[in-house]
Amino acid sequence: MKNHISSWRNFCKDWNALTFYQRFESGVAFSLTFLVMLVVSVALFRLFVGVIGGLVFDALNPLDHEIFQQVFGEIMTLLIALEFNHTLQYVVTREQSVIQTKVVLLIAMLALARKFIVLDLGKTSAEVLLALAVATLVLGVTYWLVRERDDRLLEIQRSNSELENR
Template structure:
């Protein structure tokens, strides 16, 4: 895309946003403002987390201080990667509100983010130091979130038919 086409696309989006803004209620404007601020804050958090993760990976590669196949190091790095991905998914769900594709954060998205967070927890768990009842509780939470997600998806699919 050349610069002129990009400029035209930006102007078109801005005009569309302005048109939408003019027809919003006061509360809808408030909601949009909050969503924009949250998006900026989460983007800043993602950037800091990404910089820290990059710094750690480069130190491992350049200094070669540790074996990247060491399971504890791998768990820590993979946990950090998943944290960044969870934050990205969360930011994406807020961007849907800003783009006015959805009026509020969708429950399905929250359930999926919860599943990601618990999956991350399973990855970084040290099995030798965690009690069985904690693992059982996490597994029960995964099953509950998965069932809730499935029920919501089935309801949406039946409405679409």
């Protein structure tokens, strides 16, 4: 929390130095952050009321497979929204000028994991399962390639830094 406050203070301090487009970009990211925060709050409240109400009034059997899938699907949706919101914070506070590709890939993989959790295998065709498997594989390979590239760039920077220090 302390880190977010200092980032926000630095952002406010640097506001005058930003270009028009940087201000626009930060404003859009801030608006999206606020909207996602509202959506997460409402979804969390509805999830809380639904689960607690269902358990208290014995209308919700957590051992029922469909109920289990539904509740954990809603929890995964909230986690995806929180991760997305966390990513937007970097843009708002100008710690990163654009949303990083690796983060977008990870959020997409979380969304696929959520899809697999709520998937009803009895009602899902083989084609859909194949498509989801291919999408998962492609996202995983893409993430690996991006990470490898970033790791190589970091290694080059370290090597150059060590050479400069000699």
